Amino acid sequence: MPHSHCHDHDHDHVNVDELGLQYNLFQKIDKDNLQCLNESEDGAGKTVFKAWDQRLDRIQYVESDADEELLFNIPFTGNVKLKGIRIASEDTDSHPAKLRLFKNKPNMTFDNVSMAPDQEFELQKDTDGVLEYNPKIVTFSSVTHLTMHFPSNFGAESTKIYYIGLKGEWTPGHNHGVTICTYESRPMLEDHKLKHLDSVHKSID
Numbered sequence: 001m002p003h004s005h006c007h008d009h010d011h012d013h014v015n016v017d018e019l020g021l022q023y024n025l026f027q028k029i030d031k032d033n034l035q036c037l038n039e040s041e042d043g044a045g046k047t048v049f050k051a052w053d054q055r056l057d058r059i060q061y062v063e064s065d066a067d068e069e070l071l072f073n074i075p076f077t078g079n080v081k082l083k084g085i086r087i088a089s090e091d092t093d094s095h096p097a098k099l100r101l102f103k104n105k106p107n108m109t110f111d112n113v114s115m116a117p118d119q120e121f122e123l124q125k126d127t128d129g130v131l132e133y134n135p136k137i138v139t140f141s142s143v144t145h146l147t148m149h150f151p152s153n154f155g156a157e158s159t160k161i162y163y164i165g166l167k168g169e170w171t172p173g174h175n176h177g178v179t180i181c182t183y184e185s186r187p188m189l190e191d192h193k194l195k196h197l198d199s200v201h202k203s204i205d
Helices: 002-022 044-048 174-191 193-204
Strands: 035-037 070-088 098-103 119-122 143-150 163-172
Touching (some): 035 044, 143 163
Antiparallel strands (some): 070 143, 098 119, 098 143
């Protein structure tokens, strides 16, 4: 029996480590271009996307400003298949009560959050990030940009979030750069046809 007990302990330990490995998409967020709208302190929204083992950190957090809404525009550095979301706040009415997800709609503002989300979750109070919310794999299988809208909390004037964990698979976005080049070269061809052809000719030589 002691051997069995040891095995159980090891198994639990591995699960915690595995969660840390799974919840690593924060490393694949383009933090320089991440936006958090209605944050009371500039840049605070970026701090809640952190390592799993820092999820209980209460020093860095984001709090809403004018009302209880928060809106995150989260660009990834490649394609993401989103499989899990965990949110840690405090056991007060400042805990967000609802989460609305939008896929691949960059630069959303509060003016256009009235559109139907790709998925919506009713949230429960969770101080330790133990509850996992599962996005629909079919819908969130090729995500380059994720918008997270927290429209309400449990009745407080402001919303607080300490940790947002994202689990999934990341692959490099090979076609992204090619697409940008293609779009940029079209007006060049029309506006500077001769100049453009000259430069192409020179580069071939």
